[in-house]
Amino acid sequence: MIRFENVSMAYGTNEIIHNLNLKIEEGQLAVLIGPSGCGKTTTLQLINRLLNPTEGNIFLNGKELRGMDPVKLRRGIGYVIQEIGLFPHMTIEQNIEIVPKLLKWPAEKRQARTLELLKLVGLDPDTYLNRYPVKLSGGQQQRIGLLRALAVEPPVILMDEPFGALDPITRETMQDEIKRLQKKLKKTVVFVTHDMDEAIKIADVIILMKDGRIVQQASPEQLLSSPADEFVEQFIGKHRLYNGKPDKVMDIMNKRAFAVPKSMGIAQSIALMEQHGVSGILVTDESETLLGYLGIEEIRDEAKIGLTVGDLRFRQLPMVHPETSAQEAFDILIGRKLDILAVVDDDGHIHGVVSKTSMVKALARAVWNREDAHV
Amino acid sequence: MSDLIAYYTAHSDMVFTAIQEHILISLTAVCFGFLVASPAGIALTKHPRTAAIVLGFFSAVNTIPSIVLLGVAMMILGIGFWPSTAVLFLYSLLPIMRNTYTGITGVDEKYIKAARGMGMSRVQILTKVQIPLALPVIIAGIRLSAIYIISWATLSAFIGAGGLGDLIWMGLQSYNFNLVLCGAIPATLLALAASGLLTFAENMASRTLHRGGDAA
Numbered sequence: 001m002i003r004f005e006n007v008s009m010a011y012g013t014n015e016i017i018h019n020l021n022l023k024i025e026e027g028q029l030a031v032l033i034g035p036s037g038c039g040k041t042t043t044l045q046l047i048n049r050l051l052n053p054t055e056g057n058i059f060l061n062g063k064e065l066r067g068m069d070p071v072k073l074r075r076g077i078g079y080v081i082q083e084i085g086l087f088p089h090m091t092i093e094q095n096i097e098i099v100p101k102l103l104k105w106p107a108e109k110r111q112a113r114t115l116e117l118l119k120l121v122g123l124d125p126d127t128y129l130n131r132y133p134v135k136l137s138g139g140q141q142q143r144i145g146l147l148r149a150l151a152v153e154p155p156v157i158l159m160d161e162p163f164g165a166l167d168p169i170t171r172e173t174m175q176d177e178i179k180r181l182q183k184k185l186k187k188t189v190v191f192v193t194h195d196m197d198e199a200i201k202i203a204d205v206i207i208l209m210k211d212g213r214i215v216q217q218a219s220p221e222q223l224l225s226s227p228a229d230e231f232v233e234q235f236i237g238k239h240r241l242y243n244g245k246p247d248k249v250m251d252i253m254n255k256r257a258f259a260v261p262k263s264m265g266i267a268q269s270i271a272l273m274e275q276h277g278v279s280g281i282l283v284t285d286e287s288e289t290l291l292g293y294l295g296i297e298e299i300r301d302e303a304k305i306g307l308t309v310g311d312l313r314f315r316q317l318p319m320v321h322p323e324t325s326a327q328e329a330f331d332i333l334i335g336r337k338l339d340i341l342a343v344v345d346d347d348g349h350i351h352g353v354v355s356k357t358s359m360v361k362a363l364a365r366a367v368w369n370r371e372d373a374h375v
Numbered sequence: 376m377s378d379l380i381a382y383y384t385a386h387s388d389m390v391f392t393a394i395q396e397h398i399l400i401s402l403t404a405v406c407f408g409f410l411v412a413s414p415a416g417i418a419l420t421k422h423p424r425t426a427a428i429v430l431g432f433f434s435a436v437n438t439i440p441s442i443v444l445l446g447v448a449m450m451i452l453g454i455g456f457w458p459s460t461a462v463l464f465l466y467s468l469l470p471i472m473r474n475t476y477t478g479i480t481g482v483d484e485k486y487i488k489a490a491r492g493m494g495m496s497r498v499q500i501l502t503k504v505q506i507p508l509a510l511p512v513i514i515a516g517i518r519l520s521a522i523y524i525i526s527w528a529t530l531s532a533f534i535g536a537g538g539l540g541d542l543i544w545m546g547l548q549s550y551n552f553n554l555v556l557c558g559a560i561p562a563t564l565l566a567l568a569a570s571g572l573l574t575f576a577e578n579m580a581s582r583t584l585h586r587g588g589d590a591a
Contacts, residue, residue, distance in 0.1 A: 048492060075494030085489030088584050089507045099493050148493070158492075 001026040001188045002047060002156065007056035009042055016042050018212045019056070024205070026155075029182050029189040031199040034209035035235075040192045043209070044158050047190060048077045060156070075102055078149030078157035078187075082164045084141050086133035092144055093129040099152050117147040121177065139170035146178070150185070159191045163198070175202050196236055200224070208232055249329045250322040252362035253343045253352035259284050262291060262310030266303045269294075282317075282342065282350055283309050289348035293317045293340070317342040322351050326362070329354050382553035390542065390557050397538035397565065401525045403460050408467030408520055413513065415468075416475025417501065426476055433469040441466065441527050449534045459531030466527060467520040474516025478509030511581035518573035525566040529558065539565075 004022035008015060017039045024030045032040040045051040046058055049070040058065045065073065086095050093114055100110045118125045121143050133141055142162060149157055159178075163171040179202045182189050193199055199206050200220045207217045216228040227233040259282040260269055269281060273296070280295040292314020302312050319342045320329050333341055333354060341354040352358075383390060419426035444462045452458035482505050490500045506513075532540030542558030545551070 050492060071494050071496050073494070074492060079489070079492035081485065081488055081492065083485035083488070085485040087486060087489075087504060087508075098495075102494060102499070 001028075001061060002190065003059040004043075004046075005057045005059070007046065007053045007058060009039075009046060009051060010054045015054075016212050017046075017053070020212070020214060022207065022214060022217070024188065024190060026188050027186050028204045029179070029191060029202055030205045030207060031203035032190065032192045032207050032209060033194060033196065033199045033235075034215075036194065037211075038209040039212040040194075040209050041160055042212075044160055044190055044192050047156070047158055048074045048079060050074075075099055075152070076154050076156075078154045080142075080145050080149045080157065080159040080162045082161040084138075084145045084165075086136075086141055086144055086148070088133055091130050091132055092136075095133065095144060096148050096151055098148060103152055105152075113151060117150060120150075120181065121147065137170075138166050139174060142166060142174060143177070146181070150181075150187075153185075154187075156188045156190070159189060161192055161194070164193070164195075171198070178202060208235060248322065249320050249324045249326055249343055249354060250351065252326045252329070252358055253322070253354045254358040254361075255352045257282055257342075257350065257353040259288070259290075259350050260309060261286060262308060264309050266299065266307050266309060266312075267305065269309050270299065270303075280340070281309070282353070283314055284350060288350060290317075290319070290342055290344050290350045293342070319344045320354065321345065330359060333359070379553050379556055383557055386554075386557065390561065393537065393539045393542050393558065394561050394565070396536070397525070397528055397540075397562065400456065400460055400463065400531060400536055400538055401521070401528045401565075401569075404463035404524050404528070405467050405517065405521050407460075407464045408524075409471055409517060411464075412468045412471035412516075412520075413475045416472040416513075417479060417506075419472070419476050420479045423480075430469070430473055430476065433472065436465060437469050441530050442533065445530060445534050454535040456536050459528075459534050459536035463524050463528060463531065467524050470519035470523070471513070471516040474519070475509070475513050478512030478516075479505050481512065482508045508584065511577050511584065514573060514577040514580055518570055518577065521569040521573060522566050525562065525569055529562050 002022070002024040004020050007017060007020040007022075009017040020043065022043075032043055034040050042051060046053055047060070047065075049065060049068070052066075060073075086092075087098075090098075093111075096114050096117060097110045100113060105113075114129070115125050118128060123140070123143065128136075128144075133144070136144065145162070149159075162178075163174050166174060175198060178189070178191075181187075191202065203220055205217060206220055206223050208215045208223065210231055216223060216232050218226075218228075223232065224236060227236060258272065258276060258278055258280075260272065262283050262285055273279070273281060280293055282293055283291045285291055291310075293316070294309060294312060294314060298312055298315065317340060318332060318336065318338060320332065322343055322345060329341055332338070333356065339355060343351045343354060345351060415429070419429060441462065444465065445459060448458040448462045452461060479501075486504050486508065487500060490504045495503065528536075528538055529540035529543055532538060532544045539558040539562045543555050543562075544558075546554030546556075546558065
């Protein structure tokens, strides 16, 4: 659908794009991503000839761009920008109908299309047609911006950080929306962003750029599981997939185990448990060596005001070493029908606990690639 | 006061003719000024360096006392309607040209970017986006111009163009202050009326841009 062949682009002597080769298939949502100054927006603008390459050829549907009239070309390609750029002196209807008018569509066809488009994103025509852009929220404005780009059903849509100026919640909704529309309408979308979350969420293919070159072009899964080099690894950062299964106890344990010194009062401990919604605490001595575990049952049965947790009888917890394999810890937990394992090093210091919950979290991380997955 | 009214009633025909002449001179100057200065202002937006020179030149022209320019015009073009209209025309150029230039260059880049990306030609960007968005500023330029020209048109009586300046000039020469006022008051009112009318137009244009409500 879109093909770059040895494309270079320079402003004067300053070359921004170096010998770029790129192929984007029909119906794909391709995300151009990279640090600022990497040439992603320049690459995008080469496609609708807002910029022209100094060397090389770009093909759209097999046709060389150089031979086409840029103005006509742009009418056949949707374009959405971060600043949205709805015209304030035109109503929503007039804004959506700009390109249809440029292409001299008859009035009935234009109106029918506008109604269809508003329906597509669930905006009520009676409310919105005659409204002016100032009256719309940022999210609504960008929805109209999107419709304006879709008006003449262009096969290709270019989006330049379209959701960059929106608040996080609206941005999420718009990402879902663009993904839905792209699949439904089978458009080829080229989408520029610097937000990896956004790229992973919506992309069919991610094109990671640096200094005017493509570092890696791959599906989100491929990119995460086999980054091409250190730069890619660094750029995808927290999204990196675990290589294989989580293998050690230290990878899956809950590091925020509630450990209290044995000198802590009972009332204070109960308050702490309540506050954090946990049903048990670990008790350590002054050098943070694990003494045992107190569940809510033990506390209920023996607690009297004025005692410290050190006065109660602890439950002894099975202990595992941080370097133990996760598989083994899992077997102990399930095999002995336990709720919790303490993770303790050779010196008896507590590092965390392994519970069924922390196991599930670790699995979720592996499945959804998210460091911060919540279960 | 009653003196003045009596004087005016007796000479209303003369005052009326002078008002008509005054409007004709001012209107002609501002219309020609608009026809020349606004396209020039638009053209200058494509050549910022030339713009600085041209706008600087006309600022200099506008600092020349009008009486001097009228004298020059009389030497070259003779006396009557056209020489004085020509001088006023020269004065009318700067405000319109400058405001057209700043209005168009002041249009937010995002609108140009969107328009270009959607496939508008340069002419379409100008007529459908830049001019509508710059309209309030352009009208403000015309208003400034009109106010200047209406007051300076009183001086064109010096080279025989007629208008309200005639009454003021004759009144001053004959110590007839009623006659002076018969020229000065309508001239002031004309300037105020033109200003009010164009302020209204300016507000209409900017309301279209910053409309708070629905179109209906």
